Structure formats: C-alpha cells, structure tokens
Amino acid sequence: MTKKKPSEQAKMNNESKISNLVLRRYPRYLHFLREQKLKGEENVSASEMSRHLNVHHTQIRKDLALTGVKGVPKVGHNIDSLIDAIEEFLNWKNSSDAFLVGAGHMGRALIGYRGLQNTGIKIITAFDRDPEKIGLEVDGVPVYSIDKMHNLAKRLHIRIGIITAPASAAQEIAEMMVEAGVIAIWNFAPTRLELPEEVIVEHADIYSSLAVLSHKLADKL
Amino acid sequence: MTKKKPSEQAKMNNESKISNLVLRRYPRYLHFLREQKLKGEENVSASEMSRHLNVHHTQIRKDLALTGVKGVPKVGHNIDSLIDAIEEFLNWKNSSDAFLVGAGHMGRALIGYRGLQNTGIKIITAFDRDPEKIGLEVDGVPVYSIDKMHNLAKRLHIRIGIITAPASAAQEIAEMMVEAGVIAIWNFAPTRLELPEEVIVEHADIYSSLAVLSHKLADKL
Numbered sequence: 001m002t003k004k005k006p007s008e009q010a011k012m013n014n015e016s017k018i019s020n021l022v023l024r025r026y027p028r029y030l031h032f033l034r035e036q037k038l039k040g041e042e043n044v045s046a047s048e049m050s051r052h053l054n055v056h057h058t059q060i061r062k063d064l065a066l067t068g069v070k071g072v073p074k075v076g077h078n079i080d081s082l083i084d085a086i087e088e089f090l091n092w093k094n095s096s097d098a099f100l101v102g103a104g105h106m107g108r109a110l111i112g113y114r115g116l117q118n119t120g121i122k123i124i125t126a127f128d129r130d131p132e133k134i135g136l137e138v139d140g141v142p143v144y145s146i147d148k149m150h151n152l153a154k155r156l157h158i159r160i161g162i163i164t165a166p167a168s169a170a171q172e173i174a175e176m177m178v179e180a181g182v183i184a185i186w187n188f189a190p191t192r193l194e195l196p197e198e199v200i201v202e203h204a205d206i207y208s209s210l211a212v213l214s215h216k217l218a219d220k221l
Numbered sequence: 222m223t224k225k226k227p228s229e230q231a232k233m234n235n236e237s238k239i240s241n242l243v244l245r246r247y248p249r250y251l252h253f254l255r256e257q258k259l260k261g262e263e264n265v266s267a268s269e270m271s272r273h274l275n276v277h278h279t280q281i282r283k284d285l286a287l288t289g290v291k292g293v294p295k296v297g298h299n300i301d302s303l304i305d306a307i308e309e310f311l312n313w314k315n316s317s318d319a320f321l322v323g324a325g326h327m328g329r330a331l332i333g334y335r336g337l338q339n340t341g342i343k344i345i346t347a348f349d350r351d352p353e354k355i356g357l358e359v360d361g362v363p364v365y366s367i368d369k370m371h372n373l374a375k376r377l378h379i380r381i382g383i384i385t386a387p388a389s390a391a392q393e394i395a396e397m398m399v400e401a402g403v404i405a406i407w408n409f410a411p412t413r414l415e416l417p418e419e420v421i422v423e424h425a426d427i428y429s430s431l432a433v434l435s436h437k438l439a440d441k442l
Contacts, residue, residue: 021242023436024429031428035413052413054241090432091439105333109326115411119428120435159438184438186431190336192256192273200441202434206425207252207336208245210407211311213423214341215244217380217405218312220421 022063026086027119028053029063033083034118045076092120099158099182101173102165103128103136103143106188110164111138121160121186125152129169146176153180160184167191174201243284247307248340249274250284254304255339266297313341320379320403322394323386324349324357324364327409331385333360342381342407346373350390367397374401381405388412395422 032052036044046064050057064077067085071077087093100107103126110116111123127146128134136143144152152158161177163170163185170189177185184200187193193201253273257265267285271278285298288306292298308314321328324347331337332344348367349355357364365373373379382398384391384406391410398406405421408414414422 020433023432024426027428027432028424028426031411032413089436091435096435096438105326105330109330112326113411113427115428119431121431160434183441184434186434190252190334192253200434200437202430203249204427204430205245205249206334206427207248207340209423209425210340210342211244211248212241213381213405213407213421214312214317215310216421217317220404 022066023090025055025059025063026090028055029060030083030086030090030092030118031115033079033086037079037083042079043072043076044079044082046071048076090120092118094120095122096120096160097122097124097156097158098160098162098186099124099149099153099177100126100141100162100164101128101146101149101177102126102163102169102189103130103133103138104164104166107162107164108138110162110188111141121162123162124156146173149176150180153177153182158182160186162186162188164188243287244311246276246280246284247311250281251304251307251311251313251339252336254300254307258300258304262300264293264297265300265303267292269297311341313339315341316343317341317381318343318345318377318379319381319383319407320345320370320374320398321347321362321383321385322349322367322370322398323347323384323390323410324351324354324359325385325387328383328385329359331383331409332362342383344383345377367394370397371401374398374403379403381407383407383409385409 029049032049033044046060047057049060064082067082067089069077069081069085098121100111100123107126111126123141126138126141126143127149128143129146133143134145159182161182163173165173167189170187170191171193174185174193174195178195178199185193186202186204188204195201250270253270254265267281268278270281285303288303288310290298290302290306319342321332321344328347332347344362347359347362347364348370349364350367354364355366380403382403384394386394388410391408391412392414395406395414395416399416399420406414407423407425409425416422
C-alpha cells in the first residue's frame with residue numbers, strides 16, 4: 001500500500017495509474033453491488049454504499065468516478081454498469097489460468113472458495129511434494145508432483161502462481177514459478193519473497209482484518 | 222476503510238481513535254520488525270521500512286509516531302520497543318480464547334496457520350455440523366458438535382468467534398455466537414452479516430490483494 005504525496009498522487013492519476021489502496025477497496029464494492037443486484041436493486045447511491053461498507057462517502061464518490069460510470073442525482077449509479085466497469089477495471093472479466101503450489105488445507109480452501117469463481121483467476125492445477133497428496137483431485141482440480149510444474153507452466157503459458165505452501169518452502173517455490181514463466185504471484189505463506197523486481201507479488205494479508213478486530217475488542221473489554 | 226478529510230482525521234487523532242486504515246498496516250509492520258529482529262538487527266529506520274514494505278516514508282513515520290516510540294536521528298527506531306508497542310496497541314500481547322465454527326479446509330488452514338500464534342487469538346475449540354468432522358482433532362484443537370457451542374461459550378466466557386463455514390450458514394452461526402456471548406466475529410465466509418450494531422464484525426478480505434495483482438497483471442499482458 002503506497003501512500004503518495006499529493007503531487008505524486010496527481011501525477012499518478014494523470015498517468016491513469018491507480019493506487020493499490022484504491023484497488024483494494026474495489027472487491028468489497030463489487031461484493032456489495034452483486035448482493036444488491038441479487039436483491040433486485042437496479043441503482044445504488046454513494047451514501048448507501050458508504051453506510052453499508054463503512055467507507056466515507058467522499059471516498060466512495062471518488063472511487064466510483066474512477067470507473068467512469070456517472071451517477072444520476074436522486075437515483076444513484078446503475079448497478080449493472082458499475083459491476084461491469086469494476087470487473088473490467090480489475091481484469092476480472094477475462095479468466096486467467098493459475099497454478100497453485102501447496103495442496104494443504106489453505107490450498108484446498110482456496111480451490112474450494114466460492115468467491116474465487118467471480119474473480120479473474122481460475123486454478124487449473126495444484127502441485128505438492130507430499131506423495132499422499134499427489135494424485136488427489138480437489139473440487140475437480142488435480143494435484144500433481146511439483147516436478148511437473150516447470151514443463152506444464154511453460155506448455156500452458158501460465159502467468160499466475162499461487163503459493164499456499166509453508167513459509168519455509170515459499171521462496172524456493174516462487175523461484176521455480178518465475179523460472180517457469182510466472183509473472184504474478186499471490187502469496188499466502190506468511191513470509192516475504194525476494195524476487196526480481198518485474199515479478200508482481202501480492203501477499204494475501206488475512207491479518208489486517210484481525211488487527212482491526214483485536215483493537216476494537218480491546219476497547220470493549 | 223474510512224478515508225477522512227484532514228480536519229476529520231485531526232479530530233479523530235485528538236480523540237485518540239485510530240482509523241481502520243492505519244490499523245490494517247500494523248500487522249505488516251510487525252511481521253517485518255520480527256523478521257529484522259530474527260536477523261539480529263536492533264534498530265530500523267523509517268526509510269528502510271518504507272523501502273521494504275512499499276509504504277511511503279511519511280506514512281510510516283506518522284504510523285510509528287502513533288505508537289509513542291521515538292526514533293533517534295541516524296539510528297532509527299529500536300525494534301524491540303516498536304514490536305512491544307504495536308503488540309500492545311493491537312492487544313496482541315494478551316491471548317484471547319476464540320471459538321471457530323466450520324472445520325472444513327478454511328477452518329483447518331486457519332487453525333494450522335503459523336502466523337496466528339503471534340496474534341492475540343488462540344483457537345481453543347472448533348465446531349461443525351458434519352458427523353464426519355465431529356470428534357476429530359486438528360493440530361490439537363478438538364472439533365465438537367455445534368450444539369455444544371452455546372453452553373461452552375457461556376461457561377468459558379468466549380468473546381471471539383471465527384466463522385469459516387459456507388456463506389449460506391454464516392448468518393445463522395453468527396447469531397448463535399452472539400446469543401452465546403460472543404462480541405467480536407472474524408468472518409471468512411464470503412457474505413455480509415446482519416448483526417446488532419454493538420457486535421464487532423471484521424470480514425477477512427483475501428480478495429483485496431487479488432485485486433491489486435489482477436490489475437497489475439492486466440497492465441503487463
């Protein structure tokens with residue numbers, strides 16, 4: 001999460017680059033918009049979104065403006081248009097095939113996680129070192145020996161790797177992925193990866209929500 | 222994540238309330254500081270943290286100032302003091318017992334997740350409806366029938382509930398938790414919970430990092 005000085009921020013916007021902070025909010029918007037759509041709603045106002053998502057309404061307005069979808073006074077924003085624009089923006093409309101390494105509980109949880117189907121990532125194969133896991137099938141996704149990853153990634157032009165292995169194995173796995181042509185890594189192992197600068201690495205940060213919870217709880221006890 | 226206008230932010234600081242945005246950054250700081258400590262480092266500068274964590278140095282300086290730990294020019298901040306202050310701040314020094322409902326892959330992944338031991342949450346019992354899971358033990362944590370949750374939570378004064386059940390069951394489980402005295406819920410189910418306002422609910426948001434990854438990847442392809 002990079003916080004820029006105002007001058008830098010303006011420069012980024014001019015170059016139509018979006019800060020990570022903004023990007024991180026979009027999945028929550030999308031989730032809310034899809035829920036509203038399921039309820040039969042057609043439009044949503046920024047203040048309604050603000051109330052439900054606990055994000056300040058000026059922030060919501062700014063973020064929605066970036067999608068290019070214009071709101072109508074007293075009516076709000078069209079929900080379908082917003083969903084469409086945000087999915088487009090996050091590149092979640094085009095499904096990209098991904099490899100996952102580490103078919104333990106975290107890996108299997110992720111393969112089976114319902115929400116992932118709504119994102120642009122499709123896990124097509126999992127890999128592991130454990131002979132007891134190799135040969136299994138998890139929700140339709142086969143688990144192969146990690147020795148097969150390199151050739152398969154090259155052959156299928158896999159660009160996205162997901163690491164759900166233990167922290168001690170993560171660096172080695174990440175390097176294997178990069179050698180096999182992976183350019184974006186989603187890392188669930190609780191460790192930092194040292195990789196060439198051109199590789200996109202995002203750390204799945206389940207603790208950030210826990211920090212908020214713990215702090216609020218401490219205030220109550 | 223609430224973004225305040227400068228005037229509002231100042232007001233919040235005066236009231237010594239900390240925004241969720243700031244809180245969400247602290248676990249990453251803590252992780253980095255513990256790594257540095259393991260490497261034998263005693264001090265760290267804000268610019269070093271900025272470089273490693275990809276957060277602007279003015280932001281780091283502001284966040285560290287909130288902990289009350291003062292840096293020394295040309296030396297930096299004492300790592301032990303920072304770890305201590307952040308843990309204190311997040312209430313991660315006092316371990317709180319928690320119940321987890323849903324002993325599927327996500328539940329088991331969380332029970333086994335190494336990093337959780339460094340936070341203030343200790344999962345002492347898991348619950349499930351599935352007869353095949355009831356009676357299991359996951360990394361030393363027993364799985365009981367969900368029917369036992371109410372009495373056990375009351376008896377042990379459990380305040381924290383973790384939901385790793387499917388989205389369709391999450392609301393019902395959350396209500397059961399609240400009836401049993403839980404006041405803070407960490408929700409991994411991909412659904413929003415409708416609960417009394419005084420209940421603290423935090424949604425484990427694994428997709429925010431995916432949004433950043435997908436968007437950056439789209440720029441590269």
